[in-house]
Amino acid sequence: MFVTVVETEGFASAARKLNVSPSVVSRMVTELEERLGVRLLTRTTRIVRLTDAGAIYFEDCRRILGEIDAAEVTATGTHAAPRGQLTVTAPVLFGKFHIMPIVLDYLTRYPAVNVNCWFLDRIVNLVDEGADVAVRIGELPSSSLQAVAVGKVRRILCAAPIYLEQYGVPQRPEDLAGHVTIQSSGVSPAPEWRFTVDQQPLAVPIQPRVITTTNDSAIEAVIAGLGVTRLLSYQVARELAAGTLKIVLADYEPAALPVHVVHREGRHANQKVRSFLDLAIESLRAKDWI
Helix, strand or coil: HHHHHHHHHHHHHHHHHHHCHHHHHHHHHHHHHHHHHCCCCEECCCEEEHHHHHHHHHHHHHHHHHHHHHHHHHHHHCCCCCEEEEEEECCHHHHHHHHHHHHHHHHHCCEEEEEEEEEEECCCCCHHCCCCCEEEEECCCCCCEEEEEEEEECCCEEEEEHHHHHCCCCHHHHHHCCCCEEHHHHCCCCCCEEEECEEEEECCCCCCCCCEEHHHHHHHHHHHCCCCCEEHHHHHHHHHHHHHEEECCCCCCCCCCCEEEECCCCCCCCCHHHHHHHHHHHHHHCCCCC
């Protein structure tokens, strides 16, 4: 009951899912807290939140329940098809270009699963927000999450051919002082771009003519010939292949960023998560853009 309250974000919703009255759910969770001697949930009239102790206990409970399910499957010799609700999160353009095709393939294979796609240019906390699987770009901080490396993406500078014909191609990072720059705060939140020159880091200050909070709007601006921008290689792979954008200063790019598929389950991940992980990891590792 405690796990269901957390997953459904309320006592009433948990009661509906379990087909009991809200008072029964509330009483059982209260008795659980009294037996443990700790507060697991903070209750208000509108929301239920996990305490720090509750968050740890919730993850342990989910893991144990998952292991019980796995043990029953093993004991009965059956392999139940994945079912239930799966939540997947990724950056906006990465999700659009590379995760959505995987989701469509997954839904075709496993019709008993429903998928929530959270494509957001921010870090989703898998534990607090209830997501199952995430794609993370960049170095990962230490955590209890499980991570599988699937490749790397480059931080590239690019411009439209029409712009380069008019203003010339920068030869060194310092040449950017004479160019119009476009900054996507999702990729480069600081007013400088970092490069590697003679194996040493170099920070070049920029004064963007356009600062945008979305990567796709930066892409539109640079395709229109407005200036030079820095984006991740996967975000403009199609434009580069079509020739509508060209890479500049490739010899001075900083180190590539790792791409991981992250999940909060251990080796006993439930069927819906495990099957999606297997498909996503295989598909992403096969990409030539990573």
